[in-house]
């Protein structure tokens with residue numbers, strides 16, 4: 001995750017402020033140093049770091065905290081606002097017909113991003129097509145075609161044609177019924193003149209509504225020059241940062257955004273077509289500071305629930321809130337959890353659990369949890385329909401039989417039954433709650449964000 005270090009190191013300094021009502025110069029100094037250290041080690045440009053830290057320092061020392069606000073919440077709010085300001089708004093990408101041109105260095109993730117973006121638009125009810133003009137890398141055509149098949153979106157390419165401008169023209173014609181045209185280009189070094197001429201020609205040919213620069217999160221200081229060159233030749237409107245699942249850096253990409261005076265549009269978080277997120281500055285920074293990102297989380301939950309429900313006409317998660325909670329429901333929930341993606345990414349999005357909580361877990365805790373979910377699934381497959389519907393009938397002899405059948409230990413079967421009872425109890429508490437109660441509870445959960453227990457209720461940007 002970009003600037004991940006910032007999240008964890010800053011939380012340490014912020015936690016030291018617990019219980020204080022005023023900030024002194026030493027406190028501010030320590031926090032500013034922490035921010036500088038993290039940003040510089042994440043490859044953010046030095047002058048940007050200096051600008052940001054002097055604004056934070058100035059505001060933290062001179063702004064009067066709103067009445068009743070702790071020193072910790074006050075400084076957190078300032079850091080949050082300054083970071084949102086640095087990163088800026090998300091690139092405007094209206095849900096309407098448009099052409100998007102992707103540019104970037106070799107291997108930055110353009111082809112993958114083209115298919116991911118097309119998938120994303122298709123989930124919004126639009127009809128996207130990917131046009132592959134990369135005649136430079138031999139595998140690009142097959143890769144793009146395969147990913148578009150996975151994303152179930154239209155694809156145009158011509159492996160026998162050598163002229164990318166011609167492919168762009170014919171591709172636009174062949175896919176004229178599509179709403180969204182995403183034009184993938186060959187990877188190039190921004191300082192190679194012939195390649196720059198070529199992308200300018202493609203740009204003139206397809207006349208894009210927006211040109212986006214695809215950047216690997218691990219790119220360092222070189223990002224600045226590259227971004228400027230691309231911006232000078234085709235004009236960069238937005239940036240996609242890829243491979244955020246694999247690096248703690250990302251500062252180079254932020255520098256590029258600043259250099260081209262553009263903004264971030266999407267984040268790539270994995271190798272499959274669904275590993276893409278629309279960039280939301282508020283959620284992104286909240287997540288970074290360990291305050292969770294409820295919006296992303298609820299979108300993932302919704303998507304996972306939808307997928308789990310497909311072809312399961314008889315299973316409706318809302319029924320859980322009305323009737324009894326069976327092992328079958330639990331199995332469905334686990335399936336939905338699995339579809340949300342790696343557990344550690346999901347945890348990052350839960351307010352109060354992200355960052356700080358995760359840091360305290362042993363390294364292999366996530367694997368263990370995921371292993372346990374898989375084992376539970378195998379155990380449930382060895383149970384009868386009657387047992388799944390009514391787990392109370394599972395006594396000692398049935399436990400033995402299920403353990404034998406599933407090849408898992410009896411203790412694990414018992415553990416599953418315990419887990420189910422616990423979930424059932426929790427759900428009982430929710431049952432009977434009206435919508436108003438539910439909303440109040442969600443609000444309360446959100447306001448508990450911030451890890452160390454310092455509630456952020458009533459502080460404008462955090463409470464919503």
Ligand SMILES: Nc1nc2c(ncn2[C@@H]2O[C@H](COP(=O)(O)OP(=O)(O)OP(=O)(O)O)[C@@H](O)[C@H]2O)c(=O)[nH]1
Nearest residue numbers: 106107108109110111112187242243268269270271
């Ligand atoms: N882990 C991870 N891998 C990614 C992500 N995006 C792309 N990749 C991988 O990065 C590698 C390069 O991605 P491509 O999409 O082929 O990059 P490209 O920019 O089209 O490459 P060229 O055509 O050579 O310029 C591939 O192995 C992708 O699977 C991401 O968000 N996360």
